[in-house]
Amino acid sequence: MREGRSPAFWFLAIFFALYVLFLYGPMIAIYVLSFQGPQGGLTFPMNGVSLTWFRKLWEGNGIIDIGASFQRSLGLGLTVMVLTVVISVSAGMAFRAKFRGQALLFYTAIASLIVPSLITSLGIALEFRLLDDYIINHFGDWGLQDIADTWETAMGLYSSGLGAHLTWTLPFGLLIMFAIFNRFDPRLEEAARDLGATPWQTFRHVVLPIIAPSVVGIGLFGFTLSWDELARSSQAIGPVNTLPLDLQGRTTTVTQPDIYALGTVISAVSFTVILAAVFVIRLLQRRQAAHGSDAGKGTV
Amino acid sequence: MALVFLVFFILPLVFVVVVSFWDYNDYEMIPTFTTRGYTDSFEGCLAQLPELCTILKTYVQTLKFCAIVWAATLTIGFTVAYFLAFEVKSREWQIILSLICTIPFWTSNVIRMIAWIPLLGRNGLVNSFLQAIGLIDQPLEWLLYSQFSVILALVHLFTFFMVVPIFNSMIRIDRALIEAAYDAGASGWQTLWNVIIPLCKPGIVIGSIFVITIVMGDFVTVGVMGGQQIASAGKIIQTRLDALQFPAAAANAVILLGVTFLIIAALTKLVDIRKEL
Numbered sequence: 001m002r003e004g005r006s007p008a009f010w011f012l013a014i015f016f017a018l019y020v021l022f023l024y025g026p027m028i029a030i031y032v033l034s035f036q037g038p039q040g041g042l043t044f045p046m047n048g049v050s051l052t053w054f055r056k057l058w059e060g061n062g063i064i065d066i067g068a069s070f071q072r073s074l075g076l077g078l079t080v081m082v083l084t085v086v087i088s089v090s091a092g093m094a095f096r097a098k099f100r101g102q103a104l105l106f107y108t109a110i111a112s113l114i115v116p117s118l119i120t121s122l123g124i125a126l127e128f129r130l131l132d133d134y135i136i137n138h139f140g141d142w143g144l145q146d147i148a149d150t151w152e153t154a155m156g157l158y159s160s161g162l163g164a165h166l167t168w169t170l171p172f173g174l175l176i177m178f179a180i181f182n183r184f185d186p187r188l189e190e191a192a193r194d195l196g197a198t199p200w201q202t203f204r205h206v207v208l209p210i211i212a213p214s215v216v217g218i219g220l221f222g223f224t225l226s227w228d229e230l231a232r233s234s235q236a237i238g239p240v241n242t243l244p245l246d247l248q249g250r251t252t253t254v255t256q257p258d259i260y261a262l263g264t265v266i267s268a269v270s271f272t273v274i275l276a277a278v279f280v281i282r283l284l285q286r287r288q289a290a291h292g293s294d295a296g297k298g299t300v
Numbered sequence: 301m302a303l304v305f306l307v308f309f310i311l312p313l314v315f316v317v318v319v320s321f322w323d324y325n326d327y328e329m330i331p332t333f334t335t336r337g338y339t340d341s342f343e344g345c346l347a348q349l350p351e352l353c354t355i356l357k358t359y360v361q362t363l364k365f366c367a368i369v370w371a372a373t374l375t376i377g378f379t380v381a382y383f384l385a386f387e388v389k390s391r392e393w394q395i396i397l398s399l400i401c402t403i404p405f406w407t408s409n410v411i412r413m414i415a416w417i418p419l420l421g422r423n424g425l426v427n428s429f430l431q432a433i434g435l436i437d438q439p440l441e442w443l444l445y446s447q448f449s450v451i452l453a454l455v456h457l458f459t460f461f462m463v464v465p466i467f468n469s470m471i472r473i474d475r476a477l478i479e480a481a482y483d484a485g486a487s488g489w490q491t492l493w494n495v496i497i498p499l500c501k502p503g504i505v506i507g508s509i510f511v512i513t514i515v516m517g518d519f520v521t522v523g524v525m526g527g528q529q530i531a532s533a534g535k536i537i538q539t540r541l542d543a544l545q546f547p548a549a550a551a552n553a554v555i556l557l558g559v560t561f562l563i564i565a566a567l568t569k570l571v572d573i574r575k576e577l
Contacts, residue, residue, distance in 0.1 A: 008488065012383040016397070019380050022456065023404050026415035029425075033418055087304065105305070112309045114509060116517020116560065118534050119553045123312025126319050126546060167309045224406035230520055235541060247410050248520065260418075263411040270407045278399070 031267065034260035054261045066246065066262065073243040074269075076157055076165065077227040083162075084169040084222030085215060091170075092177025093203075106174075113171040117231035120167055125235040128160045157237060164232040169225045173218045180214045210288070213281045220277040224270055316557075319550040338551045355536065359559065362533040365447075365522075366515045366563075369454045373511050374504065376455070377462025381503075382496075384463075385470035398467070405460045413453050413524045420444040420452075445527030453525040458514055462507035469503030470496070509564055516560045533559070 035051070095102065112120070188210070192202040208215075230244040237245065243266055250259050380401065388394050404412065419425045420443040427439040442448055473496065481491040497504075519534030533556045540549035 009387045012379065012387050015379050016383045019376060019459075020400060023401070026419055026456075027404070027407070027412060029418050030411070030415045108305050108309065112305060114513045114560075114564070115309075115313070116513060116534065116556065118517050118519055118537055119316060119557060120309060120312060122537065122541065122546075122549060122553055123309075123314075123316040126315040126550065127312050129546070130315065163304065166304050170304060220406070228406075228408040228410075230408075230410060231517075234538075244408055244410055247408070247414075248524065259414060263408070263414060267407050267411055271403075274403060274406055 027267070030260045031264050033257055034264040036257040036260070054265070056258045056261070066243075069241050069243045069246050070265075072157055072241075073227060076161060076242065077223045079158065079162060080165045080169055080226035081219050081222035083166060084173045085219045087166075087170060088173025088177050088218050089211075089215060091174055092181060093207075095174075095178070096181055109171040109174050112167045117168070118234070121164055121232045121235040124160050124164050157242075161233060161237040161242075164237070165226045165229055168229060168232055169222045172221045172225065176214060176218050176221070180211050184210070213284045213288075216277055216280050216284065220274065223273055227270060227273075228266075316550045316553050319547050322547040322550075338555075354531075358531040358536060359533055361531060362516060365451060365454065365532065366512050368451050369458070369515050370508060370511055372451070372455045373459045373462045374508065377459050377507060378466055378500075378504070380459070381463050381467040381470055385467055385473075401460060401463055409457055410520065410524065412457060413521060416449060416453060416456075416525070417444065420449055445525070445529065447526070447530060449525045450522055450530060453521050454515055454518070457521065458511050461510035461514065462504075465506040465510070466500055466503040469500040473499045505567055508567055512563055512567075513560055516556065516563070 034054070091105075095106075184207075188206055189202050192206045197205070228244055229242075230248060233242055233245060241249070243262075247259070247262055247266065250262070384394060384397055384401075388397060417424070421427070422439045422441070422444075424443070426443060427436075430436045431439065477495055477499070478491060481495045486494065517534050519532060519538045522530055522532040522535055523538075533552075537549045537552045537556065540546075540552060
């Protein structure tokens, strides 16, 4: 395929390289700067190399407990990841057959992707506020005065926060599932059925192994999108903060490189997850190749 | 899935619309019908004509951001997608290079915003460099916490949303069509303009919808990169929320939603009309 390169190729290749530089340059700059020496400031040149700012970050400055938000974000991210995978795969399977409201559900998912995050977030906040008001004012009528008296809020990381994140990750999961099943050969399932497999066996031993690499991809989307999610969380997360919210809170007072250290830590988690996912996907694909199947070479 | 969307998407939107017609005071919402949320937002708009009032000015500003960011992401996104789809011939490299473009999307937006600070700040790399080569004496103040930095960051963050759908359209184009165009004597530009671009139109429209809706609703980028000084449609809502004026925030959300849908409707019309011509 590699015949002579046209001038257009070189122009475009340089353009692409510049785009990549534009994408990564600034990020790399702050990763480097987070290792700034104790006397160092917010910009280059580096003033020695140290881990001062990471230590400072870990100790906290008395206001923000980074360790706690770190754990919260991690827990929420993992939950969102699992739910996104399970729900997307089930929905993806369901969409292969026709059912009532199919088109409606699909357009809802797309709309959920398009409606500005802040509005979704605001809506969820209102919904939960009204629910709280209702519980506090009306649960007494039902003989549940105890609950009404001690009730604070239904909003929280794993209620409103989780829901807000799912409205963001599920559409991506669903779209990836569509991409997979568009090139999935249903004859494989028929063959399994003809050999006497139950629907569950067919799914477990035929469908799942083939779509596994893409399912890992959905998990990757689920986790990373939740891990970095900010706009939807802003109103809907309840009384506690996630890591991105802490980070945003700090941007108004950027005076020391510890904010870069925080950025480096958050990114390190993202990159670990991305690398792990890519590694697993490669592994699964290689296993498929070894077994002589060319099905399910889905893109991530 | 339907349940999740019902509870966390459809119902919340319904509440936004309902609450936008509620009254409010300093600390709570009052469920009586009023259009105060809307009238407050447009307060003094008629009186000030022909001068634009705050909210209209803000929307004009937001639309301006939209237009600039849209043009920039479309140009960059189309070029990058074109390179990936047509110039990179091996599948392996296509995957690797797409992955390189995708990885930043999986990392935090806020970090990618603050990443500009060491570059654009008063003593940042750009200013130091320009001063070192003697192009300027004073550091340029408009590099950071300005409209420029907001637009730069938006382009930086969201070009990805253009690249993916356009790339998707491009790899579906039958290569035989392009060869046919060349065989029929079309130049490279003619092929691009008359064959490739029309066939990429769905991708372009989808990408545009993504970019425009993101920019319309954005308040984080405008906040961080504008040093909390620049107004945008999203920031109005946020300010109202900080003041706990939920009905007013909801009213603004409805207005924003309306404007956004008008733009999307116009975009999808544009394509259909062209298809019929």
